Amino acid sequence: MKTVNLTINQLLDQIAQFTDPETEGVTRLLYDEHWIEAQKFLLELGQMIGLDSGFDQVGNVILTKFGTANDESAITIGSHIDSVVNAGKYDGIYGVATAIIAIKELLAEYGAPKKTIQILSFCEEEGSRFPFTFTGSKNLINQLPDDIYQLVDKTGESFEEAQAKAIYALKNIFPLVSALPPTAYAEIHIEQGPVLERLNKEIGIVTAIVAQKRFTVTINGKNNHAGTTPMWLRVDPLKQAVKLIHQLEVIALKIGEPFVFTVGEMAISPNASxxxxEQAKFSIDIRHTDEKELLFFEELIYKLAKTQMQELAGLEIKIDKWTDVGTEEMNETYIEALQAICKEKQLSFHLMPSGAGHDTQIVNRIAPTALLFVPSVDGISHSPQEFTTTENLEKGKTVFKQFIYDLAY
Ligand SMILES: [Zn+2]
Incomplete structure (x- = not known):
């Protein structure tokens, strides 16, 4: 077995080696061979530091330190092992690595905890192999739908087949177990945005994970010759799309922070100069901590689209909403406790919403949760350029470790 270096950076570097070597940065998709190697590595690492190592039916790695109180539930900490394609080495795995190192240090300093602690390395959060997200945390809270097993990846392999292979590979070495029900959940993650760096703060304490809606807008017009069709006779879906996006942008800016409105995808057909x-199709992604603001904006999208159709005969606008998730608020007592820890450790902090989704928002449905951020240099994430300084990685661990100590000891 490899020597295990246990500074966060060294651990992150070791785990970053479990990646598709054909790609830039880190690419570790649910149940692929690199994913299997990474989870195996964590199972072995857990054993080496005195934790009970096992995995559950979806491949979540569970590292447990039973408490002296003999409870049948656990303080649960962790994050996800999977990545997007061409990711960096911090997203998700920083939370797993920090949890492992914090527990290793707590055990060395104070011995066994009163309450049981379990570290989860969630099998999947990103949705980058199959069109489904949060497999790991949804399984933990028993809200995994049955219909995911028929989903297929780009190569045509089904979720069921991919999972069977991965579980088989782990089963030879480690026991299949079930996670204990979480009494609390805490996660530390890189910010993935520029706010902490801009404000020059060391720790982000998340107050809520934003509500989010996503739509696909399809505008159908009349395709025709660019030279012979006068302007007044056109039904041009692209220009109508531009008009709609512009109107929405103006109102989005008026709503202000923390509202965000994004059109990130667009396709035009036939796409010739x-x-x-004939058709313009684009995505809309809107997020806010206040669900009422989001609903107001959603209604606005429908209203503006309707007006455009009334004003131009032959124009058709279809709106398909395919994501609609509510705001998840983090536990207030934990938010206060984290602020007190930051003050005591003389670390600067900022209370902030999370615009990105995290496993915390799933576990928050059944247990009180806490979510911490450390600054991302230039706010870059989901890229090989993702970077957080060693100093800030360690500061995050300091706060996280104290928080777990206060909960479990
Ligand atoms: Zn993540």
Whole structure:
């Protein structure tokens, strides 16, 4: 077995080696061979530091230190092992590595905890292999739907087949177990945005994970010759799309922070320089901590689209909403406790919403949760350029470790 170096950076570097070597940065998708190697590595590491190592039916790695109080539930900490394609080495895995190192240090300093602690390395959060997200945390709270097993990846392999292979590979060495029900959940993650760095703060204490809606807007017009069709006779879906996006942008700016409105995807057909398009199709992603603001904006999208159709005969706008998740608020007592820890350790902090989704928002449905951020340099994430300084990684661990100590000892 490899020597295990236990500074956070060394551990992150070791885990970053479990990646598709054909890609830039880190690519470790649910149940692929690199994913299997990474989870195996964590199972072995858990054993080496005195934790009970096992995994559950979806491949979540569970590292447990039973408490002296003999409870049948556990303070649960962790994050996800999977990545997007061409990711960095921090997203998700920083939370797993920090949890492991914090527990290793707590055991060395104070011995066994009163309450049982379990570290989860969630099998999947990103949705980058199959069109489904949060497999790991949904399984932990018993809210995994049955219909995911038929999903297929780009190569045509089904979720069921991929999972069977991965579980088989782990089963030879480690026991299949079930996680204990969480009494509390805490996660530390890189910010993935520029706010902490801009404000020059060391720790982000998340107050809520934003509500989010996503839509696909399809605008159908009339395709025609770019030279012979006068302007007044056109039904041009792209120009109508631009008009709609512009109107929404103006109102989005008026709503202000923390509202965000994004059109990140667009397709035009037939997409030729001398043809008035037939169709323009684009995505809308909106997020806010206040669900009422989001609903107001959603209604606005429908209203503006309706007006455009009334104003231009032959124009058709279809709106398909395919994501609609509510705000999840983090536990207030924990938010206060984390602020007190930061003050005591003389670390600067900022209370903030999370615009990105995290496993915390799933576990929050059944247990009180806490979510901490450390600064991302230039706010970059989901990229090989993702970076957080060693100093800030360690400061995050200091706060996280104290928080777990206060909960479990
Ligand atoms: Zn993540």
């Amino acid at each position: 001398n043809v008035i398009p």
